[in-house]
Amino acid sequence: MAATAQISATVCDPMRLAVNTSNAMHISSCLNAASELNVVEILREAGPKGASAKEIAAPSQSNPGLVERILRLLATHHIFREVSPGVFANNRVSSTLDKGKPSSVIFANREDRLTGSNGIAALVEHTAELCGKSSVYLADSMLNPSDKLPFNLAYRVDEPMFSWMQDPKNHNQVSRFAVAMQGTGATEPPDTIFQGFDWSLIPDNGLIVDVGGGIGHSSLTIARKYPSLRIINQDLGPALEISKGHWKEHFPEHLDSQMAQFQVHDFFTPQPVKDAAVFMLRYILHDWPDKTVRNILGHLRDAALPTTRLIVIEKIQPFASLEEGSGSKTEQIPGAARPTADPPLLPNWGAATADLYLYDMTMHVMLGGVERTLDAFYDIFLESGWKLVEVHHCSGSQLSHLIALPV
Numbered sequence: 001m002a003a004t005a006q007i008s009a010t011v012c013d014p015m016r017l018a019v020n021t022s023n024a025m026h027i028s029s030c031l032n033a034a035s036e037l038n039v040v041e042i043l044r045e046a047g048p049k050g051a052s053a054k055e056i057a058a059p060s061q062s063n064p065g066l067v068e069r070i071l072r073l074l075a076t077h078h079i080f081r082e083v084s085p086g087v088f089a090n091n092r093v094s095s096t097l098d099k100g101k102p103s104s105v106i107f108a109n110r111e112d113r114l115t116g117s118n119g120i121a122a123l124v125e126h127t128a129e130l131c132g133k134s135s136v137y138l139a140d141s142m143l144n145p146s147d148k149l150p151f152n153l154a155y156r157v158d159e160p161m162f163s164w165m166q167d168p169k170n171h172n173q174v175s176r177f178a179v180a181m182q183g184t185g186a187t188e189p190p191d192t193i194f195q196g197f198d199w200s201l202i203p204d205n206g207l208i209v210d211v212g213g214g215i216g217h218s219s220l221t222i223a224r225k226y227p228s229l230r231i232i233n234q235d236l237g238p239a240l241e242i243s244k245g246h247w248k249e250h251f252p253e254h255l256d257s258q259m260a261q262f263q264v265h266d267f268f269t270p271q272p273v274k275d276a277a278v279f280m281l282r283y284i285l286h287d288w289p290d291k292t293v294r295n296i297l298g299h300l301r302d303a304a305l306p307t308t309r310l311i312v313i314e315k316i317q318p319f320a321s322l323e324e325g326s327g328s329k330t331e332q333i334p335g336a337a338r339p340t341a342d343p344p345l346l347p348n349w350g351a352a353t354a355d356l357y358l359y360d361m362t363m364h365v366m367l368g369g370v371e372r373t374l375d376a377f378y379d380i381f382l383e384s385g386w387k388l389v390e391v392h393h394c395s396g397s398q399l400s401h402l403i404a405l406p407v
Contacts, residue, residue, distance in 0.1 A: 043080075071088045120183045149364075209280065216231070278310075293384070311401055312377070390403045
């Protein structure tokens with residue numbers, strides 16, 4: 001993938017590449033439209049022969065001509081297939097957005113159309129809508145510095161995104177975001193959570209606190225394999241209500257035995273759990289700037305036992321150039337090293353890891369967050385009372401498990 005993308009960039013007319021890149025927002029917006037119009041589900045029911053743009057547009061009463069143009073753009077980028085003029089079918093890419101329900105059910109109950117899905121459609125819609133609108137204001141936020149992030153400029157609000165989501169009028173955004181976070185798990189191999197830290201090291205009845213755990217997808221996966229472990233899923237109220245339903249559906253036994261509990265908690269405030277074996281934060285720290293991360297980790301350090309492990313599950317941003325020399329503060333940490341690509345490929349594998357850098361910009365425009373380098377993680381841990389002691393790079397995934405102990 002890295003090689004073919006680099007060859008394509010090398011042989012493409014540079015001006016054409018630059019202009020096409022500036023127009024890439026149309027791919028995102030068209031994919032969002034296809035998901036909102038439930039095109040994937042309609043085409044799943046149509047089968048390999050596909051359906052005409054008129055048939056696809058009918059349930060939503062959309063413009064058939066525009067639907068055809070949207071799907072042709074996506075098919076040109078290998079999302080959907082145009083099997084004959086104006087007739088489209090799913091392919092392996094578009095099928096990932098399938099919400100898993102009959103199209104008639106989805107159209108009849110739009111509010112619950114994403115519930116119970118694999119989360120990919122929710123992730124695509126959240127990214128294309130909220131992040132897409134916000135990203136337009138990136139340059140404005142840089143040229144006219146203020147405390148406002150691109151998200152704030154786009155939506156003309158002062159509060160952070162997560163606070164904005166708590167407004168009852170944004171309930172659908174909260175619900176979609178919770179399902180989208182499940183979608184981030186679906187983009188990883190199902191056993192990724194077991195590719196890093198060895199969870200069997202936690203003694204029976206040990207307590208894992210899933211800090212900001214959302215629906216608790218990761219902690220539920222761990223508990224199903226290690227049912228002797230206790231779980232507390234912490235988040236704000238609306239997310240926890242969704243989490244309870246998720247656990248009831250997928251692991252009710254753990255609820256019945258009271259081995260899984262739900263605790264409303266704002267991680268910017270002191271941590272109430274004082275006997276945790278593990279504080280786990282998956283896809284949390286990249287949401288926030290350094291000052292805020294020090295606050296979050298500081299509260300966990302204050303509540304930690306000497307034996308408490310901090311397990312941060314994040315993507316570690318590699319450089320697009322080779323690091324010169326040695327002497328990195330992290331080079332002696334077990335598991336820190338990661339393979340790089342040989343020249344002439346970019347050391348970070350180029351397009352094969354592009355989603356990491358796209359997520360980095362998403363974190364910035366929405367929250368002022370950042371996908372950090374390993375050295376940055378090391379520093380911010382130490383500043384918060386934790387020492388990075390080992391790193392596990394998950395096989396088949398860009399995720400890494402960073403393990404820290406109290407200093």
